[in-house]
Amino acid sequence: MAKNITPRANDYSRWYNDVIAQAQLAEHAPVKGCMVIRPNGYAIWECIQQTLDRMFKETGHVNAYFPMFIPESFIKKEAQHVEGFSPELAVVTHAGGSKLEEPLVVRPTSETIIWHTYRNWIQSYRDLPLLINQWANVVRWELRTRLFLRTTEFLWQEGHTAHATALEAHEETIRMLNVYATFAEEYMAMPVLMGPKTDSEKFAGAVRTYSIEAMMQDRRALQAGTSHDLGQNFAKAFDVTFQDAEGKREHVWATSWGVSTRLVGALIMCHSDDDGLVLPPRLAPIQCVIVPIWMKDEQKAEMTAVAEAIRVELSGAASVKVDARDQYKPGWKFAEWELRGVPIRIEVGPRDLAAGQVTLVRRDTKVKETVPREAVRERVPKLLEEIQSALFERARSFREANSHRLDDYELFKSQVDEPGGFYWLPWCGSSACEARVKEDTKATIRCLPFDAPEEKGSCIVCGGASERRAVWAKAY
Amino acid sequence: MAKNITPRANDYSRWYNDVIAQAQLAEHAPVKGCMVIRPNGYAIWECIQQTLDRMFKETGHVNAYFPMFIPESFIKKEAQHVEGFSPELAVVTHAGGSKLEEPLVVRPTSETIIWHTYRNWIQSYRDLPLLINQWANVVRWELRTRLFLRTTEFLWQEGHTAHATALEAHEETIRMLNVYATFAEEYMAMPVLMGPKTDSEKFAGAVRTYSIEAMMQDRRALQAGTSHDLGQNFAKAFDVTFQDAEGKREHVWATSWGVSTRLVGALIMCHSDDDGLVLPPRLAPIQCVIVPIWMKDEQKAEMTAVAEAIRVELSGAASVKVDARDQYKPGWKFAEWELRGVPIRIEVGPRDLAAGQVTLVRRDTKVKETVPREAVRERVPKLLEEIQSALFERARSFREANSHRLDDYELFKSQVDEPGGFYWLPWCGSSACEARVKEDTKATIRCLPFDAPEEKGSCIVCGGASERRAVWAKAY
Numbered sequence: 001m002a003k004n005i006t007p008r009a010n011d012y013s014r015w016y017n018d019v020i021a022q023a024q025l026a027e028h029a030p031v032k033g034c035m036v037i038r039p040n041g042y043a044i045w046e047c048i049q050q051t052l053d054r055m056f057k058e059t060g061h062v063n064a065y066f067p068m069f070i071p072e073s074f075i076k077k078e079a080q081h082v083e084g085f086s087p088e089l090a091v092v093t094h095a096g097g098s099k100l101e102e103p104l105v106v107r108p109t110s111e112t113i114i115w116h117t118y119r120n121w122i123q124s125y126r127d128l129p130l131l132i133n134q135w136a137n138v139v140r141w142e143l144r145t146r147l148f149l150r151t152t153e154f155l156w157q158e159g160h161t162a163h164a165t166a167l168e169a170h171e172e173t174i175r176m177l178n179v180y181a182t183f184a185e186e187y188m189a190m191p192v193l194m195g196p197k198t199d200s201e202k203f204a205g206a207v208r209t210y211s212i213e214a215m216m217q218d219r220r221a222l223q224a225g226t227s228h229d230l231g232q233n234f235a236k237a238f239d240v241t242f243q244d245a246e247g248k249r250e251h252v253w254a255t256s257w258g259v260s261t262r263l264v265g266a267l268i269m270c271h272s273d274d275d276g277l278v279l280p281p282r283l284a285p286i287q288c289v290i291v292p293i294w295m296k297d298e299q300k301a302e303m304t305a306v307a308e309a310i311r312v313e314l315s316g317a318a319s320v321k322v323d324a325r326d327q328y329k330p331g332w333k334f335a336e337w338e339l340r341g342v343p344i345r346i347e348v349g350p351r352d353l354a355a356g357q358v359t360l361v362r363r364d365t366k367v368k369e370t371v372p373r374e375a376v377r378e379r380v381p382k383l384l385e386e387i388q389s390a391l392f393e394r395a396r397s398f399r400e401a402n403s404h405r406l407d408d409y410e411l412f413k414s415q416v417d418e419p420g421g422f423y424w425l426p427w428c429g430s431s432a433c434e435a436r437v438k439e440d441t442k443a444t445i446r447c448l449p450f451d452a453p454e455e456k457g458s459c460i461v462c463g464g465a466s467e468r469r470a471v472w473a474k475a476y
Numbered sequence: 477m478a479k480n481i482t483p484r485a486n487d488y489s490r491w492y493n494d495v496i497a498q499a500q501l502a503e504h505a506p507v508k509g510c511m512v513i514r515p516n517g518y519a520i521w522e523c524i525q526q527t528l529d530r531m532f533k534e535t536g537h538v539n540a541y542f543p544m545f546i547p548e549s550f551i552k553k554e555a556q557h558v559e560g561f562s563p564e565l566a567v568v569t570h571a572g573g574s575k576l577e578e579p580l581v582v583r584p585t586s587e588t589i590i591w592h593t594y595r596n597w598i599q600s601y602r603d604l605p606l607l608i609n610q611w612a613n614v615v616r617w618e619l620r621t622r623l624f625l626r627t628t629e630f631l632w633q634e635g636h637t638a639h640a641t642a643l644e645a646h647e648e649t650i651r652m653l654n655v656y657a658t659f660a661e662e663y664m665a666m667p668v669l670m671g672p673k674t675d676s677e678k679f680a681g682a683v684r685t686y687s688i689e690a691m692m693q694d695r696r697a698l699q700a701g702t703s704h705d706l707g708q709n710f711a712k713a714f715d716v717t718f719q720d721a722e723g724k725r726e727h728v729w730a731t732s733w734g735v736s737t738r739l740v741g742a743l744i745m746c747h748s749d750d751d752g753l754v755l756p757p758r759l760a761p762i763q764c765v766i767v768p769i770w771m772k773d774e775q776k777a778e779m780t781a782v783a784e785a786i787r788v789e790l791s792g793a794a795s796v797k798v799d800a801r802d803q804y805k806p807g808w809k810f811a812e813w814e815l816r817g818v819p820i821r822i823e824v825g826p827r828d829l830a831a832g833q834v835t836l837v838r839r840d841t842k843v844k845e846t847v848p849r850e851a852v853r854e855r856v857p858k859l860l861e862e863i864q865s866a867l868f869e870r871a872r873s874f875r876e877a878n879s880h881r882l883d884d885y886e887l888f889k890s891q892v893d894e895p896g897g898f899y900w901l902p903w904c905g906s907s908a909c910e911a912r913v914k915e916d917t918k919a920t921i922r923c924l925p926f927d928a929p930e931e932k933g934s935c936i937v938c939g940g941a942s943e944r945r946a947v948w949a950k951a952y
Contacts, residue, residue: 027596029589030550031580034543036593039608042540064518067510068613068629069566074506087573090545092582095566096617104507106568106582113505117512120503126803132515137544137613141572153543327602 007274012218017147019268023277023340026147026264033145033152037261040340041148043285044264045155049135051187051283052157052259055179061131061159066113068136069104074112078237081111084204088140090152106139111205111230111256114160115238122162122252124243129172130162148265149222149476156260162252164244166231169253173229176257177210180225188263189280189391190214190270191399192224193422193471195447200431203256207231213446213471215399216269219420221446221473224266227257265476271364271391277341278364280391281384287318288380289337293330293349300324306373307348310358313377318344318384338363343387344380362387364394405469409460416441416474423472426457428464436461443472481815483750488694493623495744499753499816502623502740509621509628513737516816517624519761520740521631525611527663527759528633528735531655537607537635542589544612545580550588554713557587560680564616566628582615587681587706587732590636591714598638598728601720605648606638624741625698625952632736638728640720642707645729649705652733653686656701664739665756665867666690666746667875668700669898669947671923676907679732683707689922689947691875692745695896697922697949700742703733741952747840747867753817754840756867757860763794764856765813769806769825776800782849783824786834789853794820794860814839819863820856838863840870881945885936888948892917898949900928902942904935912937919948 004022006014020026025041028034037045053063069092076082085108092104107113114132121127139153159176163169177194184192192212202209206228214224235241235251243249271278281287290310292303304324311320321342323333330347337345347359357370360379364387371379402421406412412423423443427433437460438444448470457466480498482490496502501517504510513521529539545568552558561584568580583589590608597603615629635652639645653670660668668688678685682704690700711717711727719725747754757763766786768779780800787796797818799809806823813821823835833846836855840863847855878897882888888899899919903909913936914920924946933942 027593029543030547030592031543031545034545036543037541039538039540043538045541046539062515062519063522064515065513065521065631067505067507067512068615069507069510071506089573090568090571090580092566093569094579096619097563097565103570104566116506117503139544143572153545155541 005274005276008217015274016265016269019272019276020147025268025277028147031152033142035147035151035153037155040285041264044267044279044283045261047283047285048187048263049157052179052183053133053135055183056133056157056159059131059175059179061133061161064132064134065136066110066117066134068107070107070110070113072103072105074116075105077112078205078234080233081205081237085109085140088142090139090141107136108138108140109256109258110134110136110138110158111160111234112238115234115240115254118160118162118252119238119240122240122242125164125245128162128164128242128252129168131159131172132161133157133159146265146476148268149262151261154261156258158256158258161255162235162240163255164242164253166253169231169255170229173208173210173227173255173257176255177212177225177227180212180227180257180259184212184214184224185392187280187282188267188270189282189388189395190224190266191392191396193447193449193451195449195452197226197447198431198434198445198470200434201444203228205230205233206256207233211447213473214266214270215395215402215422215473216266216476217398218269219402219473221422221475222262222266222269223446223475224263225257225259228255230254230256270395272341275335276339278391279341279343281343281388284341284343285319286321286340286342287384288314288320288344288346289342290320290322290346290348291330291333291337292322292324293347295350299350303348303350303353306353307346310346310348310376314380317377317381334361344383346376346380364391407457407460412460412472413441416443416472420474422446424452424469425460425472426455426466427470428459428462428466430459430462430464433459433461433464437472441474443474445470446473446475447471481750481752484693491750492741492745495748495752496623501744501753504623507628509618511623511627511629513631516761517740520743520755520759521737523759523761524663524739525633528655528659529609529611531659532609532633532635535607535651535655537609537637540608540610541612542586542593542610544583546583546586546589548579548581550592551581553588554681554709556709557681557713561585561616564618566615566617583612584614584616585732585734586610586612586614586634587636587710588714591710591716591730594636594638594728595714595716598716598718601640601718604638604640604718604728605644607635607648608637609633609635622741622952624744625738627737630736630738632734634732634734637731638711638716639731640718640729642729645707645731646705649684649686649703649731649733652731653688653701653703656688656703656733656735660688660690660700661868663756663758664743664746665758665864665871666700666742667868667872669923669925669927671925671928673702673923674907674910674921674946676910677920679704681706681709682732683709687923689949690742690746691871691878691898691949692742692952693874694745695878695949697898697951698738698742698745699922699951700739701733701735704731706730706732746871748817751811752815754867755817755819757819757864760817760819761795762797762816762818763860764790764796764820764822765818766796766798766822766824767806767809767813768798768800769823771826775826779824779826779829782829782834783822786822786824786852790856793853793857810837820859822852822856840867883933883936888936889917892919892948892950896950898922898947900945901936901948902931902933903946904938904940904942906935906938906940909935909937909940913948917950919950921946922949922951923947
């Protein structure tokens with residue numbers, strides 16, 4: 001257990017903050033609720049961003065940039081939207097030394113400014129679909145904030161697409177939800193449930209919101225990404241119509257979808273341990289650190305040369321760093337790179353080398369293996385993939401072990417805090433029952449998973465007919 | 477000459493706006509002075525960003541992210557800084573439904589919030605140098621704005637580094653100026669002068685500002701990047717000290733440096749023509765467009781298959797797009813891709829193909845060449861490099877042809893508006909003479925070029941001793 005990190009078992013919330021502080025990922029800014037993302041944390045976000053950006057482009061999207069300032073009147077054009085976002089807005093009232101005629105809202109999300117702009121871009125069915133993404137900062141004035149998970153300003157991407165039919169918009173919504181699920185599972189090694197949110201949990205202005213939901217190590221749920229089918233709501237609010245192939249004018253169909261720096265928080269909470277960060281290899285800025293070890297000064301040059309040779313050998317196969325610093329002992333370096341979550345450590349020491357081998361140490365399990373010097377180039381990429389799979393499997397097993405199918409409300413209430421986890425409960429579909437559970441337990445319906453089988457039952461609250469189980473949990 | 481583009485000779489300023497509108501690069505946003513960067517324009521910014529980001533990392537820098545909101549009191553801590561930026565600030569006074577206790581400034585640049593943060597990161601000489609860059613949006617409430625060149629909100633990068641000695645900070649300032657110059661010349665194909673700005677033109681809070689300066693096709697200067705030696709000004713304002721190897725505490729030495737979406741404007745103005753955008757191949761999102769041509773419908777499949785085969789052949793060597801759209805004629809497509817500045821067009825038609833060849837057309841010169849079908853893979857990358865060099869040479873020749881060495885003030889005044897250009901004039905170094913020229917002509921000293929030879933002379937204004945010529949021009 002690393003010093004200065006509270007063990008998870010003692011206080012999960014302090015553990016999370018300690019990992020972020022000790023691994024120098026982020027810190028609180030002088031403005032309440034804002035954060036500074038430090039280089040170690042930002043490097044993880046860059047890996048996330050580059051991977052997602054590639055996935056968005058492979059699915060036909062292009063990037064653009066819309067202004068951060070939105071006239072206050074725009075926000076008010078979509079009725080649900082203004083109701084949902086009004087309490088959270090930051091407002092610029094003065095600029096250039098004078099009071100502005102109309103206050104400007106700092107974007108909490110960009111549907112309004114974007115649909116105002118799309119009005120001029122869309123005339124005919126030939127202009128559709130319009131598949132645009134934006135990487136940007138947004139601001140939501142939250143009362144309770146936590147580094148990465150919920151901050152006043154955060155970084156995110158927001159896709160905003162326009163389509164000629166309701167069906168196409170629906171397909172796009174699901175396509176991007178699937179992109180998020182693939183990213184979460186294959187890159188973050190974080191298993192997710194996916195499906196629609198209930199009406200009471202949907203995005204302000206959406207017809208239907210879908211989410212991916214993951215389980216953290218304290219068995220709470222974390223919503224990791226959302227994809228919204230906006231129907232014609234924003235097209236109507238901003239009067240965006242197109243002429244179809246038959247010459248008929250119709251309002252455009254829309255989607256929006258986003259993930260944010262919250263994913264860095266999810267990554268920390270999903271895999272890390274009492275020694276610090278554990279990163280899945282596919283999102284690790286440094287995948288492999290090589291530490292040359294010397295007892296006598298005259299060994300230093302040789303060990304460092306071997307470390308350097310291995311680094312060169314691995315280039316293209318893994319991102320590698322050699323830590324040949326003089327002022328720190330090997331043990332100190334091991335702890336530092338463990339803290340920072342580097343998936344593989346390679347130890348290059350005189351004894352191993354005399355035997356023609358080096359030592360590889362996995363960050364996730366701490367398991368050591370010695371491999372012949374000449375096998376390193378082949379072994380490291382394989383070991384990275386083994387670690388990637390092992391992290392996913394561990395998280396999946398953990399989620400399964402902490403998922404419960406219950407049919408009795410009193411039993412559920414007695415369990416929801418301890419042990420906690422995901423509760424698959426029959427539900428009649430009524431908002432009243434949903435609200436009742438939230439009031440009684442603070443648990444919410446995370447989503448109605450696509451892969452929940454049809455299963456006739458009785459709503460756990462009112463006893464009414466239930467067709468499928470919904471997944472309840474306490475959430476971040 | 478493309479329709480809807482005003483020729484440069486008629487009205488350079490309208491030509492610039494027309495190119496941006498017709499090539500769908502950007503447009504004015506509903507908030508005064510802000511812009512929407514459309515996908516075609518943003519793709520160019522992405523090329524710029526990726527290249528610079530790699531260059532910054534190669535010179536040892538890492539990325540981080542600092543909050544956009546800065547407490548108003550921070551801006552006031554460095555005396556010159558507050559004086560320089562106060563008139564341009566946008567201020568958030570209300571958030572979350574209430575008036576804020578302290579107004580928050582939307583960052584016009586981040587020295588203040590970053591140096592406030594560095595205070596906790598820097599204790600010892602071992603923490604130095606600190607080499608951090610940030611990609612972000614910033615806001616300066618400008619009265620007169622132009623798309624890309626000067627907008628209220630713009631995208632940029634800002635490097636903020638901390639050093640143990642004045643010399644190291646100076647070296648960093650020059651290193652990054654050189655990175656900018658290399659980027660401008662080797663990627664943008666845009667020759668630049670580089671050197672210090674005068675005191676009256678330096679950044680608010682800097683000891684010395686250095687810039688790169690390019691000539692646009694209307695012979696005006698455009699400042700394309702700046703690098704600031706901040707001395708200990710911000711370290712003193714925010715009390716950032718370190719303990720040196722001897723145990724002595726001293727204030728830290730600082731630099732900052734930035735380029736912005738203004739570079740997209742520079743790229744347009746430097747190379748484009750009356751048919752639209754001309755992009756240097758190294759920053760072209762699409763380097764080569766292949767247009768299959770068919771007279772009869774039954775030829776379509778074959779021509780498209782050949783186009784597709786060439787695209788595959790070129791993958792890894794160039795970024796290529798095949799335009800096989802049915803609804804447009806080849807001539808329409810040619811004009812469209814010329815408008816968008818794609819460096820090479822490959823025409824694949826039945827007649828050429830029967831002769832075992834295809835036609836390559838350069839965007840910059842419109843020169844056509846036919847090459848054997850099997851030579852395309854070899855020829856295209858070479859032609860891209862030829863275009864890259866030709867654009868640089870053309871811009872360099874243009875700048876040389878429009879650079880003037882004058883020693884007579886009246887003559888200078890009679891020429892500065894027409895023909896205009898860069899004027900290398902002897903200057904005594906006094907701010908009074910500099911101000912006089914600005915008042916008389918609106919021309920400013922762009923920089924004191926490093927490569928200006930020593931040359932004793934008499935100041936063009938007061939006749940006092942001049943050691944070197946300064947470069948004056950009217951500027952964007």
